[in-house]
Amino acid sequence: MLTPKIGVFSWKEAEANIxxxxIILFAAGISLGTVLLKTQAANWMSTAMFSSIGISTLSVLGIIAxxxxxxxxxxxxxxxATSLASxxxxxxxxxxxxxxxxxxATLIGIVLIQQFVVSFGFLLPVNAPQNMVAYGTGAFTTKDFLKxxxxxxxxxxxxxxxxxxxxWNWVGLL
Structure with missing residues (x-):
């Protein structure tokens, strides 16, 4: 990308324009997800979060809900959404x-559906970058976001x- 001898980009230009x-947010998110899976921390968190409600006894729709x-x-x-997903x-x-x-297919469907839910950051300005941009204009209040x-x-x-x-049931995802 930089190709120093040819001169496509200097480091100062790359630093200013990239x-x-x-990039760091994505890298940190991917690293966090990998560490959670490899260290079994995700398994521990899953048990801690969901075993008390008896999730294994629920129907597929109940689990999704x-x-x-x-x-x-x-x-x-x-x-x-990136940090939440990771x-x-x-x-x-x-x-x-x-x-x-x-x-x-059902287990993959449960995970896939949660990927959709991750993108629902509507409640607060800090729930999504686009919310923060809109909030930063001063035209909206936190109360407006909640409304x-x-x-x-x-x-x-x-x-x-x-x-x-x-x-999703009809197409065989669940």
């Missing part, structure tokens, strides 16, 4: 590995459940 923060609700809740503490999806993978009596975010989150949750009960 979004290093984004419970995990999606938890996903919405913890999204409040993450500034981007921390939470390994936990969901570990959760599905502990579920018995379901096909591989529109709560209905959007409820609608998104209901749509996830509707699609899980119908479409």
């Amino acid at each position: 979004p290093w923060g984004t 419970a995990v999606a609700a938890f996903n919405f809740l913890i999204h409040l503490g993450f500034a981007s 921390a939470f999806i390994p936990v969901v993978i570990s959760l599905t590995q502990g579920l018995e009596g379901y096909s591989i 529109s975010g709560v209905p959007l989150t409820v609608i998104g949750y209901l749509l996830i459940l509707l699609f899980a009960a119908t479409y």
Whole structure:
């Protein structure tokens, strides 16, 4: 990329024009997910989070509903879908590995559906970079985000459940 002898980019130009923060965020997220899976921390977290509600006794739709609700809740503490996905999806993978009596397609479907839920960062300005940009203009308050975010989150949750009960079931994902 730099090709120093040819002169395509100097280091100063590359440093100024490349979004290093984004690259570091992705690298940290991928590293976090890998570490969670390799150290069995994701398995421990999955057990700690979901065993108390008896998740293994729920139907597939019940599992999706419970995990999606938890996903919405913890999204409040993450500034981007990337960081949430890198921390939470390994936990969901570990959760599905502990579920018995379901096909591989169903287990993959549960994880895939949670990937959709990760992108529902509507409640607070810090839940998504695009929210922070809009909030930074001064045209919106946190209360404005909540006024529109709560209905959007409820609608998104209901749509996830509707699609899980119908479409994703019809196409063999669940």
